[in-house]
Amino acid sequence: MNNDLWYALPLVVVASLVYAATRHERIGPILRHAVRIAVWILGFMGIIFVVLWGVVWLVDH
């Protein structure tokens, strides 16, 4: 199995941190906001993954 998808994880973390850092000044709110953004991005990726997996399953069967 190709594990290239794991390379997205550090990018999601870093993008969340930097984006949150442009919204707040203190570290506490930055980290809380970053977690929310990271969960949102990963959730969105998960939904797309499930949809694509479903399409592949339908095509195969």
Place this chain on the structure above:
Amino acid sequence: MPESPEPPAVGPQAHLKDPLVASVLAWLVPGLGHLYQGRYPKAALLFVSILGTFLYGLFLGSDQQAGWGRVVYFSFRQNDVRLYYLCQIGVGLPALPALVQADLVHRGKRPFCHALMAPPKLHAGDPPQPDPKNPDDPGQQTCGDVVRSLARFFELGSLYTAIAGLLNVLAIYDACCGPVLPEPAKDKDNGDETKPDGPKRKEEPAETPA
């Protein structure tokens, strides 16, 4: 009731100082603009996040055969237009050796430092000529050689370094204009708005009626 004195210009209430200087510093080295403004925790966070991403991308785009950091290079030649570099240059100084290497190769000289950020040759016979003392010189690699040698890490390294550059654009904006502040939270007891945690901007003088 008398107004409270201005808070000291440190920590979350730090002044943005000169936004132009801060922006240039933030572009040169991620986090340096914030360091100049005295926003130390954010400077450390941006420095580690952005520079770490860029360096990891460089690491992915390096190997003994292809050379070092071959995913960051400046090239707008026919058949090799490197648009990624427009994003990578956002990270500032760490991406600038690519310009020096491109100039060296353009003048037919050999790139330095194991071809760090040097543009690959378009054809095997192009200058610079191979060094007889160093037959494994990565500066002699063509675009195809580099892509074959790095395989999927060529794209991954390009992506990491480009995203690092784009994220630094956000950091530059933050150094220039301060954080995009969220809506101030309402105090539950008396409905007063509490102050957000942003830095102190220079206040505009209030307009006086004519």
